[in-house]
Amino acid sequence: MTRDEAGRADDPARWIGRDLHLEVSGAGGRRAGLIRAIREAIRTGRLGPDTPLPPYRSLAADLGIARNTVADAYAELVAEGWLTARQGSGTRVARRAEPLAAPRRRARMRPVAGNSAGPTYNLRQGQPDAASFPRAAWVASARRALNAAPSEAFGPGDPQGRPELRAALADYLARVRGVRTHPDRIVVCSGFAHALRLLFGGVLRGPAAVEAYGLAFHRSILAAASVRTLPLAIDEHGADTAAGSVALAGARVAVLTPAHQFPTGGPLPPERRVAALDWARAGGGIVVEDDYDGEFRYDRRPVGAVQGMDPDRVIYVGSVSKSLSPAIRLGWMVLPGHLVEDVLAVKGQREAWAGVTDQLTLADFIEGGHYDRHIRRMRQRYRARRDHLVAALAEHAPHVRATGIAAGLHAVLQLPPGTEPAAIAAAEREGLALDALSVFRHPDTDSPVRDGLVVGYATPPDHAYPAAVTALCRALATTTG
Structure with a gap:
């Protein structure tokens, strides 16, 4: 090779007009998707050491994204050591060890988030559509709030939370969820798990009655606090809180999801709400109300909070994890007055x-109404996704019934007895991440075993959702038809 030929080989301009195939998808926006795609191309050996990458403008045009997005992605990968950048020779793959061999297929799926080698479609419950986060409105609110904030806001602060937020929450929760409170009864936290740790870290004493189906993670928090959990039987109407319940009889606290039982979906009927409060009043108990997705109701007006019926016997807990983003890490406890100082x-x-x-x-x-507008917009979007799922099942897997679909961000697909393991395996083969209903069952419950899938329809971006539902229907057709 001559000097001139070597110079031309190093010239980044030689990449203009040449293709570099990258699949830019997944949560977190296009910049994050591009970073994941380039990392994966390097890991798998498609881009070997010292391979030059296309100039920003060329790759941006090919992918249909902004030039600055490509530049920012390259800069981050250079900082991480995946790429090198030298003036005159452009951006190249760094000289590094040989690509890792592809791992053997796992029998159990791993979460999709942050895992570029994971399943193609994320249908796990509990996550909103990250691409729908209202960035512009949030930035505008941040600018206004910081400009208006008093200097003392940036001092040591108050463990109860900023008074501005507590006042806004008191008004909002009263208007939208029927909560009866005052800002002085609200304590800001980082979400429901944080609330459980605070409440059972020295304020509440067990045993605790919990729903027979629920998050094992929440039960583990109680177990770490040496709190025994007693499973409450559930049916299509939520937890059975009727007088004579063995679990309630032995409990001092009841942890419930009244608006939308998690994960099965039934709202707690009025008579069961009254029964839970009667139990609390009669024995000095406390109800912890997890209102995890109460704002997302599709077929009728939202079901109000139990807390509004007895503010001195109910601790109401909410957060923005489902409505905005779990990354914000903001939640709140609405407490009986006598528990505020203890918390x-x-x-x-x-x-x-x-x-x-x-x-x-x-x-x-x-306060600016942006939260209400965002909730309304997302309610319409999630309802459309739910309707798409129900229609697809009716056409391609009519033997599978979707339940718990009047509200929330997920559906439970009821399966024929004994078919749940095969359905999970088929979903994995289709590149789907979702959960078996059985993983939510309390190990000590004597409630009947139910075969099913818990399908989150909020997480995939809009462009990927139809393909995810198609893959799900294929999996169901091959295993439960």
Whole structure:
């Protein structure tokens, strides 16, 4: 090779007009998707050491994304050591060890988030559509809130949370969820799990009655606090809180999801709400109300909070994890007045406090009506996704019934007895990440075993959702038809 030929080989301009196939998809936006795609191409050996990458403008045009997006992705990969950049020779794959061999297929699926080698479609429950986060409105609220914030807001702070946010929440929760409270009874936390740790870290005593189907993660938090959990039987109407319940009889706390039982979906009927409050009043008990997705009701007006019926016997817990994003890490406890100081004493050190800037931003976001508008927009979008899922099942897997679909971000697909393992395996082969209903069952319950799949329809981006539902129907058709 001559000097001139070598120079031309190093010239980044030689990439203009040449193709580099990259699949830019997944959560987190196009920049994050491009970073994942380039990392994966390097890991698998498609881009070997010292391979030049296309110039920003060329790759941006090919992928239909902004030039700055490509430049930012390249810069991050250079900082991480995946790429090198030298003036005159462009951006290249760094010289590194040989690509890792492809791992053997796992028998059990791993979560999709952050895992570029994971399943193609994420249908796990509990996650909103990350691409729908209202970035522009959130940034505008942050700007207004920071400009208006008093200087003391950036001092040591208050473990109870910023007064601006507590006042905004008191008004919003009263208007939308029927909660009866005052800002002085609200304590800001980082979500429901954080609330459980605070409440059972020295404020509430067990045993605790919990629903027979629910998150094992929440039960593990109680177990870590040496709290025994007693399973409450559930049916299509939610938890059975009728007088004579063995679980309630032995409990001092009841942890319930009244608006939309998780994961099976039934709202707690009025008579069962009254029974739970009667139990609490009669024996000095406390109901912890997990209102995890109460704002997303599709077929009729939202079911109000149980807390509104007895604010002194119910601890109401909510968060923005489903409505906005779990990354914001903001939640709230609406407490009986006599428990506020006890919770603050447990909260204690500043490391457990939520960030002031996010609190101020959320307060402005709520007060300016942006939160209501976002909820309405997402309610319409998620309802359309639910309807798409139900219609696809009716056409391609009519033997599978979707339940719990009047509200929330997920559906439970009821399967014929004994078919759940095969359905999960077929879903994995189709590149789907979802959960078996059995993983939510309390190990000590004597409730009947139910075969089913818990399908989250909020997580995939809009462009990927139809393909995810098609893959799901294929999996069901081959295993349960």
